[in-house]
Amino acid sequence: MTSDLHATVEERLRDAGQRYTLKRRELVEVLRRAGRPSATPDLVRGRRGMPQSSVYRNLAVLEQVGVVRRVITEEGIARYELAEDLTTHHHHLVCRVCGAVEDVTIPSRLERTIERTLAEAAADLGFEGVGHRVDLIGTCRTCRASATA
Amino acid sequence: MTSDLHATVEERLRDAGQRYTLKRRELVEVLRRAGRPSATPDLVRGRRGMPQSSVYRNLAVLEQVGVVRRVITEEGIARYELAEDLTTHHHHLVCRVCGAVEDVTIPSRLERTIERTLAEAAADLGFEGVGHRVDLIGTCRTCRASATA
DNA sequence: ATCAGTGCAAACTTTTTGCACCGCA
């Protein structure tokens, strides 16, 4: 399924008149392996020949062609993950102390209920509901442990 | 009920060894009138004798004593609103184009269902669920109108 | 040869902080 992913990415880029360069492939690969939204330092760290500007620019391109999604955390910094149609619909558990993010899925029955109700509320207010963001804010294992100390 | 609000704020500040100064009162008043999360420019604009540093510092204090809540938007900038126990539990509809935010409430029955399920999922992952963030992302009336042009 | 992509450094935006001064309990 990995080659499927890259094939899809390549296609989306080509459709937008863009190339699937080595660096872009590397970014996609890192995001796939991460399995959770990654911050830019994570994408640059230890990777020589990967300046911030390229990371930001390539992520912007990948976002525009629908390959990655940009998520803003509680601290106001950006994290990036593969678009949901390349993975699966999920939500985030965000640690309010260290900002760590875990992926989580919830039962599709409840998912649909949430979606429907929110869309309804949105329509009442003149919004065209195109998506929702359901995050859980808490304290992760690690930060609870160090808080005890 | 307005005096109740200020009395509560004053009490919370006093309990933390802080004063309810005129500027803090002004900030609380503006947030109450806004009825939606406000960005710092909104809190400074047109208000002389209200430098950014004071706004940020006072908002930080008010957040620490549980009077205001800081919300990060899709664009990564902070917005501030009165804490939920001073208003009512609600969610946000965020315009993905202009970043406008509307408040919205959903039926308490569904609210409880969401809360319970998310807490459960969080516990499985070693998080201590202390809250959730349910936002709806869409396009507001104004931006839909200008998109048509 | 052309045009997208890259790398460096500088600019920009939002938020935080150092420091001297002000003012209320």
Next chain:
DNA sequence: TGCGGTGCAAAAAGTTTGCACTGAT
């Protein structure tokens, strides 16, 4: 009169951009 609050200006942190160079078709 002491300590919290204020204001200015500078610094951080994260992100974006200008520009010259590289590389693939």
